[in-house]
Amino acid sequence: MGESTLQSSSVLTPSWLSSVHRLLLMAALIILLGYLCVYVAYASNLIQFPFDYDQGEGFELVDTLLFSQGRWPYLDTEIYPFYSSNYPPLFHVMAAPFVWIFGPSYAYGRLLGFAGTLVTGGAIGCAVYRDGQHRLIALLSALAFLASNSIYHIGPLFRQHMTMVMFETLAVVVLAHANEIEDTGQRRRRLILGLALILAAGYTKQLAYATAIAALAFLFVRSPRRSVIYGAGFALAGAAIFLWINRSTDGQWWLQTISANVNTFYPDQTIGLFRLWFSLHGFLIVPAVLYVLYEFYFDRISIYALWWIAATTNAILSGKWGAGDSYFATTIAATCVLAGLFAARTLTGGWHFAANYLSRLLIDPLRRFSAPLARTGLILIPLLFIGYGRAVLHLPTDGPLFAPVAALLHITPNAHGTFYDSAREMDGSFSGGYADIGHLTTQADVEAGDRIVELIREADGPVLSEEAGFNLLAGKDVVTNPTQLLNLANNGLFEGAALLNMIETRAFELIVLRAQFYPVPILQAIGRRYRQSEAIEMNGFRYLILRPIDETMSLSR
Amino acid sequence: MEGRHVPYRPRWRMVYSAPMFSKSLTKRQLGLLLLAGGVLGFVAIVAIDVLDVGREGGIGPAQRIALGLMIGVALAGLTLIPLKGAPA
Numbered sequence: 001m002g003e004s005t006l007q008s009s010s011v012l013t014p015s016w017l018s019s020v021h022r023l024l025l026m027a028a029l030i031i032l033l034g035y036l037c038v039y040v041a042y043a044s045n046l047i048q049f050p051f052d053y054d055q056g057e058g059f060e061l062v063d064t065l066l067f068s069q070g071r072w073p074y075l076d077t078e079i080y081p082f083y084s085s086n087y088p089p090l091f092h093v094m095a096a097p098f099v100w101i102f103g104p105s106y107a108y109g110r111l112l113g114f115a116g117t118l119v120t121g122g123a124i125g126c127a128v129y130r131d132g133q134h135r136l137i138a139l140l141s142a143l144a145f146l147a148s149n150s151i152y153h154i155g156p157l158f159r160q161h162m163t164m165v166m167f168e169t170l171a172v173v174v175l176a177h178a179n180e181i182e183d184t185g186q187r188r189r190r191l192i193l194g195l196a197l198i199l200a201a202g203y204t205k206q207l208a209y210a211t212a213i214a215a216l217a218f219l220f221v222r223s224p225r226r227s228v229i230y231g232a233g234f235a236l237a238g239a240a241i242f243l244w245i246n247r248s249t250d251g252q253w254w255l256q257t258i259s260a261n262v263n264t265f266y267p268d269q270t271i272g273l274f275r276l277w278f279s280l281h282g283f284l285i286v287p288a289v290l291y292v293l294y295e296f297y298f299d300r301i302s303i304y305a306l307w308w309i310a311a312t313t314n315a316i317l318s319g320k321w322g323a324g325d326s327y328f329a330t331t332i333a334a335t336c337v338l339a340g341l342f343a344a345r346t347l348t349g350g351w352h353f354a355a356n357y358l359s360r361l362l363i364d365p366l367r368r369f370s371a372p373l374a375r376t377g378l379i380l381i382p383l384l385f386i387g388y389g390r391a392v393l394h395l396p397t398d399g400p401l402f403a404p405v406a407a408l409l410h411i412t413p414n415a416h417g418t419f420y421d422s423a424r425e426m427d428g429s430f431s432g433g434y435a436d437i438g439h440l441t442t443q444a445d446v447e448a449g450d451r452i453v454e455l456i457r458e459a460d461g462p463v464l465s466e467e468a469g470f471n472l473l474a475g476k477d478v479v480t481n482p483t484q485l486l487n488l489a490n491n492g493l494f495e496g497a498a499l500l501n502m503i504e505t506r507a508f509e510l511i512v513l514r515a516q517f518y519p520v521p522i523l524q525a526i527g528r529r530y531r532q533s534e535a536i537e538m539n540g541f542r543y544l545i546l547r548p549i550d551e552t553m554s555l556s557r
Numbered sequence: 558m559e560g561r562h563v564p565y566r567p568r569w570r571m572v573y574s575a576p577m578f579s580k581s582l583t584k585r586q587l588g589l590l591l592l593a594g595g596v597l598g599f600v601a602i603v604a605i606d607v608l609d610v611g612r613e614g615g616i617g618p619a620q621r622i623a624l625g626l627m628i629g630v631a632l633a634g635l636t637l638i639p640l641k642g643a644p645a
Binding site for chain 2: 223225226265267270297300313316358
């Protein structure tokens with residue numbers, strides 16, 4: 001006896017049970033479609049907002065502008081304007097043509113990020129449908145990805161992370177059945193396309209290395225010879241691009257994207273974010289884990305299982321300084337695929353258990369319950385998606401559309417006064433590393449941003465702003481990338497003598513601070529030579545406007 | 558052709574495409590690989606502290622997590638070995 005099924009699709013199902021099953025599936029669909037509406041409203045709001053929303057978005061825009069001018073953003077931070085990027089180039093290169101048409105704007109970068117999440121959702125749906133043959137479950141799996149709190153609040157940002165996840169997901173879906181293609185030419189093209197997509201993911205953000213490991217491990221398990229050949233080609237192509245960029249930037253590429261990215265690891269942040277990840281996505285994580293175990297012990301191991309393991313392990317890095325819940329985006333995508341396959345297999349009666357010591361121990365005693373288990377599955381599977389929908393609850397709480405829904409659900413805001421997010425406590429607190437965003441921007445925020453831009457425009461000399469967008473809109477030089485200076489300083493790679501000298505001599509007529517992510521000596525110099533003149537609230541964050549301290553006052557201190 | 562000596566030349570392509578490397582791994586092979594990887598990884602992580610005498614504070618939190626992962630990998634490998642020739 002090779003293998004046997006635990007349940008069968010031929011199990012007689014009472015008509016009432018089929019009706020309840022369909023009803024529950026529809027309820028799950030409505031809930032997840034509701035989240036899609038919330039997501040579209042949020043994305044639409046953000047795309048129209050002309051200023052920084054998430055800390056550091058403006059520097060992604062600066063990178064894009066530099067690429068649109070044919071310049072690298074990997075620069076020497078000891079020389080004015082003390083700017084450098086720490087991210088690979090592909091996302092900014094993709095956005096660069098929009099600069100030629102629309103000039104500097106956050107809109108197209110946010111639109112790219114948002115579109116990337118939709119493509120990822122589509123790829124998840126395709127993967128689940130191809131292997132699970134259940135349309136509605138495929139749709140629910142795709143929507144589940146977009147309903148995640150983390151995907152929601154990171155998706156429509158001018159950031160490269162979700163574009164990386166898009167390339168990773170497409171790569172995995174392309175490679176999943178490549179080995180089984182009989183036609184050599186077609187198989188070769190598929191493998192090259194899959195690996196090229198992983199390369200694209202890696203040159204969008206470094207974190208994609210985990211997906212590369214998973215994909216090469218999968219190819220190795222299925223065909224060691226093929227994995228060595230294609231892996232060597234992949235490594236050569238990746239290394240050639242790396243060396244070309246490093247040579248073109250006089251080594252700044254290595255310094256800024258590799259050396260400076262070694263940051264302090266805070267285990268408590270990782271533990272907090274893993275707890276949060278499970279509390280939000282547990283309804284999908286449990287079936288995903290069961291599916292991984294099933295493949296390991298009773299079936300062939302798919303690329304999705306290896307991808308999930310690699311991505312989840314990689315999420316440990318979310319405890320690094322500067323990292324956060326975005327590091328879970330890849331594992332959320334993989335979880336949605338695996339949970340979808342688990343659900344589809346349960347509903348189509350597709351479980352097959354190879355005869356081995358584990359099936360004798362765990363499965364055989366359950367065989368006589370196969371019919372009731374199959375019927376239970378009809379209720380349980382939709383409930384998993386409904387439970388997930390409840391766990392990830394997030395919703396703006398004001399406005400003509402959302403206020404009545406919030407009132408109906410008895411939701412009160414726990415973020416920025418206008419947003420409810422189940423990832424937070426009722427007092428608004430949240431796990432370290434979880435992005436403090438998700439709320440909609442308002443006209444008052446636009447006016448506050450305009451006010452900051454006006455102040456910068458009025459300044460005669462250079463302005464040091466912690467958000468690049470204000471300077472760009474005011475027609476001023478963007479001076480420094482604070483988080484990158486901090487990354488470099490933490491690794492002993494930034495001296496900052498020229499920047500410190502400018503601060504000490506009060507060369508900046510205005511300084512705009514938000515998170516105060518500059519290296520400590522820079523902040524200390526600012527504290528000595530500048531004084532806060534006002535604070536402007538925008539998006540729920542306080543922007544401090546500092547002006548030079550009068551010289552005589554400074555000496556008297 | 559009679560009497561003409563044709564020296565034996567191993568064809569690189571035959572060696573390179575040896576069937577054992579073209580086939581999928583079995584669960585047993587994968588289990589052995591994971592077991593070996595887990596044990597070697599564990600030893601390597603411990604060796605960081607043994608060899609790097611300049612470090613202080615012993616095994617740090619990141620190393621502890623990595624050691625836990627290596628133990629998990631080795632145990633997963635052990636449980637796969639009894640599955641014998643099933644394709645991985």
